[in-house]
Amino acid sequence: MQYIRPEIIGFVLGAMIAAFLFREYRARVGSAPIIRFMLGFFAMVGALVFLGCPWRALLRLAGGDGNAILALVGLVCGVALGVLFIKRGYNLGRSQKASPVVGAVMPLIMIGLLLLLIIKPVLSSGAPFFSTEGPGSQHANYLVALGIAVVIGFIAQRTRFCTMGAIRDVILMRDFHLMSGVVALLAGAFIMNLIYGQAHWGFAGQPVAHTNQLLNFGGMLLAGLCFALAGGCPGRQLFLSGEGDGDAAVFVLGMIVGAAFAHNFTTAGTPYPNNPANWGWGPAAIIVGLVFCVVIGLTMRGTATSRV
Amino acid sequence: MERIDCRGLSCPLPVVETRKYLEKLPSGGKIEVLVDTGTARDNVSRLAQREGCSVEVRETENEEFMLTITRK
Numbered sequence: 001m002q003y004i005r006p007e008i009i010g011f012v013l014g015a016m017i018a019a020f021l022f023r024e025y026r027a028r029v030g031s032a033p034i035i036r037f038m039l040g041f042f043a044m045v046g047a048l049v050f051l052g053c054p055w056r057a058l059l060r061l062a063g064g065d066g067n068a069i070l071a072l073v074g075l076v077c078g079v080a081l082g083v084l085f086i087k088r089g090y091n092l093g094r095s096q097k098a099s100p101v102v103g104a105v106m107p108l109i110m111i112g113l114l115l116l117l118i119i120k121p122v123l124s125s126g127a128p129f130f131s132t133e134g135p136g137s138q139h140a141n142y143l144v145a146l147g148i149a150v151v152i153g154f155i156a157q158r159t160r161f162c163t164m165g166a167i168r169d170v171i172l173m174r175d176f177h178l179m180s181g182v183v184a185l186l187a188g189a190f191i192m193n194l195i196y197g198q199a200h201w202g203f204a205g206q207p208v209a210h211t212n213q214l215l216n217f218g219g220m221l222l223a224g225l226c227f228a229l230a231g232g233c234p235g236r237q238l239f240l241s242g243e244g245d246g247d248a249a250v251f252v253l254g255m256i257v258g259a260a261f262a263h264n265f266t267t268a269g270t271p272y273p274n275n276p277a278n279w280g281w282g283p284a285a286i287i288v289g290l291v292f293c294v295v296i297g298l299t300m301r302g303t304a305t306s307r308v
Numbered sequence: 309m310e311r312i313d314c315r316g317l318s319c320p321l322p323v324v325e326t327r328k329y330l331e332k333l334p335s336g337g338k339i340e341v342l343v344d345t346g347t348a349r350d351n352v353s354r355l356a357q358r359e360g361c362s363v364e365v366r367e368t369e370n371e372e373f374m375l376t377i378t379r380k
Contacts, residue, residue, distance in 0.1 A: 086321075097344075160350070175358070177354060
């Protein structure tokens with residue numbers, strides 16, 4: 001399952017272009033970066049138990065994968081739990097203005113990854129690895145993928161598209177502004193699947209999925225709580241890191257490390273988790289992650305605003 | 309007039325904080341909210357309008373935004 005996805009690179013660079021064009025690039029950092037790193041870590045660990053981020057949960061549902069239903073229920077519950085903490089005064093403190101260079105680090109990392117993707121150097125270790133079979137080998141032409149992702153990153157920076165924010169704003173304020181974007185994503189994918197005859201309804205035999213609903217729910221419960229405590233879904237964190245938010249960039253790095261952990265320590269979901277022998281360390285990782293989040297949610301408080 | 313500083317706060321805190329003050333704002337009353345990102349500017353403006361207030365946005369020399377919210 002190894003590939004350097006140009007989609008991720010495009011999201012960050014597209015958001016950066018939009019932020020510069022519309023004078024919204026603001027280099028900033030310093031709102032509890034280490035906690036944001038760990039929230040990114042556990043968000044990825046949780047998402048990989050289910051096998052997908054919120055976007056993929058929506059796309060799986062639009063493709064007829066019933067396993068996404070309990071995952072989305074878990075996501076909503078996780079965000080609702082995060083809202084409870086926010087209502088009790090949870091916050092990670094203020095970020096500070098920083099040198100423009102600070103905000104440029106994540107876009108530069110993405111350009112570095114793009115160079116690795118284009119040049120495909122072969123090091124003695126074999127890295128970077130590109131799968132020749134399995135999900136990692138299945139991808140669009142990288143220039144097409146990059147181009148579309150830049151456009152999506154641009155639009156998402158302008159619209160502030162966020163799947164977690166959509167759920168949070170409905171629960172917290174009955175504000176459906178962001179939810180309209182999420183509904184549009186679901187409807188768009190659903191209609192395209194109908195047109196191309198790609199929807200396959202059911203639970204068993206779905207691509208890169210499993211039918212253990214407890215793990216689908218629990219994984220996304222943890223992920224949703226992490227997103228809510230960090231203030232954005234993975235997509236939103238990528239777009240923010242493109243517009244200069246160093247804290248969002250740290251969250252993204254946490255996700256990368258979390259993904260490496262999940263695959264090396266077998267906490268990620270497998271196609272056969274109904275057999276407890278194949279559960280791996282996934283449930284344990286979810287419990288550790290939830291404990292971490294609850295402690296953070298209860299202890300990270302303080303006066304958010306000051307009168308000036 | 310009350311003036312609150314929401315600079316450096318990530319989503320949704322500028323909105324959560326502003327809402328606390330808006331709830332206490334009498335008709336004709338004003339508050340000023342200082343934010344430093346376009347997202348916070350848009351979100352706080354949308355909240356104020358949903359609450360039936362008028363919003364005036366002024367960009368400061370530091371590329372920050374001062375929002376003056378008036379309860380109608």
